[in-house]
């Protein structure tokens with residue numbers, strides 16, 4: 119810990135004071151402390167606990183929950199390599215090796231001079247331009263060994279991460295900064311979101327309606343949530359509007375953590391006004407005066423753009439008091455940055471996180487619409503859902519209802535990545551066949567397609583005629599294409615490890631069960647599985663699904679279950695019945711090795727050459 | 731059933747407390763009826779130390795904490811048609827598996843032994859040594875449930891399982907009618 123910057127407790131106090139010493143803003147206090155000192159020292163934690171009136175362990179509980187907060191010193195620059203399966207297939211290994219060689223440290227280490235830390239992190243929402251990495255809050259994409267050398271040489275020569283993007287970074291607008299770092303890759307603009315969108319037309323139309331009529335319009339449109347669960351949005355808003363409470367909240371879920379999903383990134387870059395317009399309409403509909411945008415820590419590069427948009431809208435009367443001159447319609451939004459926890463995309467966990475708690479889901483019911491943020495009625499909606507809502511208010515429910523098909527109305531943004539020619543975002547009406555989408559993206563050669571991310575479905579070639587609707591292949595947007603050269607069990611193992619890493623740990627079946635699933639899959643990959651291990655996978659999966667508290671545990675076995683169903687041969691090819699009933703996975707030699715060393719003697723049972 | 735040859739049963743206690751063997755006795759007077767259908771081979775109940783013949787059923791109490799447990803369990807697997815794990819120690823490792831929780835250490839086994847024999851608060855061990863007689867079997871790095879070492883056919887839950895459950899399972903197995911447990915019998919209370 120020698121290279122750590124001394125922690126100036128005065129500055130820690132100032133950070134805490136900036137948030138009113140409010141324990142509810144713990145995540146912000148800790149984020150800022152992390153940013154200032156590159157770690158949260160025990161002394162800093164003690165001081166924060168004292169000022170916010172919490173116990174030291176409560177502060178520690180928050181600090182230890184989030185991947186981007188650290189309780190030991192990190193380098194002034196932290197490089198986080200995106201370790202998604204798509205990045206692995208796109209050459210992550212060579213990129214990692216080059217970083218390690220050039221920096222002289224290994225993944226997980228910090229250089230001795232305290233300059234650089236090298237880490238990996240799950241999907242950062244850049245699968246369409248993998249391999250990608252974060253360098254502090256800056257993101258770099260399409261990495262290869264050459265680019266990595268340039269980056270490391272630049273950093274060593276004293277360039278800031280921003281300088282790596284552009285020499286005139288400081289002169290760029292927030293929008294230009296974002297698009298210099300990341301390509302939007304909009305491959306197909308549909309008529310709702312990515313085509314031309316008149317400014318605030320939906321909000322203006324909404325202000326001519328009574329709140330109840332706004333909700334009627336949404337209900338009639340058939341809009342369903344785009345974050346994955348597909349709950350009818352109008353109904354959600356109605357529940358919140360009817361719930362008892364003095365304060366109400368509108369939250370925008372911009373946590374976008376499902377591996378392979380990156381469509382909200384594009385909306386936040388290209389349509390930040392539309393997102394906020396949608397939130398403002400929601401506020402009008404349910405009677406909320408306060409809103410929160412929860413932006414994942416990985417998208418910190420979009421923070422200036424969103425802050426700028428919020429400030430602009432405040433300045434011209436579209437946020438704040440008496441919005442667009444309507445007396446009594448007050449609404450403002452704060453931006454809450456996350457800190458590297460996939461589970462915070464789950465709405466209850468997101469609310470916990472905004473309350474300054476560890477990002478753990480809450481027991482349901484009660485649902486957020488009645489008992490959400492600070493116990494008040496709250497609607498949580500995905501970025502895309504809110505954009506759709508604004509467009510529906512402008513163009514009318516009939517227009518939206520006519521797009522798509524029964525049960526799945528309107529358009530959907532698909533984030534396509536993996537083994538295809540044109541990875542990127544496609545806005546298409548619901549109801550397309552998967553094969554039609556694959557044709558558009560240049561992925562006809564696919565052997566497997568993961569629709570809806572790891573919690574969704576792995577589809578095999580013989581059923582590519584399945585359709586992208588809520589009733590068939592439901593998806594929050596992720597479509598990951600895998601070519602015939604990919605190993606299905608490697609993909610499954612990766613995704614189960616992802617859930618192991620991201621489980622919040624509250625429920626034993628999810629915390630421990632997923633580790634057992636991971637081990638079982640490793641056994642299959644090693645060729646050590648018996649036929650009854652297939653039943654074990656099924657049994658354990660259903661236990662995890664039935665007994666977990668939140669959607670993570672309820673869907674984490676899906677990579678296994680959907681491949682067992684759609685790729686049964688992959689499993690049966692790997693199992694061998696054991697003739698003698700002895701487990702091939704149990705290795706007595708390694709099991710007794712520690713004891714042999716401690717006792718300084720050999721085994722008279724299992725060492726063949728044993729003599730006394 | 732009476733004309734059939736008697737079924738041959740073997741039992742053993744590995745890393746267990748013998749509580750499960752006591753629970754076998756909880757079948758009470760039904761034992762008498764059962765004994766007219768079975769003959770007990772290798773078992774602490776008969777003090778027969780080696781299999782005299784192949785057995786139909788092997789009953790295992792306790793998991794594997796040392797090499798001898800592994801050896802015995804493998805021997806049971808080789809010599810019994812149906813292996814029954816009885817009690818949580820056999821099924822999950824049970825109480826002995828608490829030592830598996832020493833994970834933060836680079837040498838968990840050393841740490842465990844030192845605490846048990848030398849540094850623990852209430853230890854009265856004048857030798858200040860960890861026992862290391864050559865006759866002692868080597869410990870395993872962890873305590874393993876039986877199913878990780880060999881294929882187990884039936885596992886009877888409980889600590890110890892109720893005599894009724896053991897009787898039911900054995901009676902059904904002997905009659906060739908065992909189809910798993912009713913969910914309400916598998917509970918922890």
Ligand SMILES: Cc1cc2nc3c(=O)[nH]c(=O)nc-3n(C[C@H](O)[C@H](O)[C@H](O)COP(=O)(O)O)c2cc1C
Nearest residue numbers: 343344345371373374375463464465499500503669
């Ligand atoms: C583990 C987990 C992660 C989630 N991640 C996200 C996410 O990143 N973005 C999102 O919009 N919804 C996510 N959700 C769904 C939210 O809980 C919630 O249903 C959604 O934000 C509601 O908005 P919608 O009705 O507009 O879809 C996640 C759910 C679970 C269980």
Ligand code: SF4
Nearest residue numbers: 622624625628668671
């Ligand atoms: S299911 Fe998993 S992620 Fe969800 S609350 Fe339980 S432990 Fe946490």
Ligand code: SF4
Nearest residue numbers: 746747749817818819
């Ligand atoms: S399961 Fe319970 S009764 Fe049986 S051996 Fe283990 S501790 Fe003893």
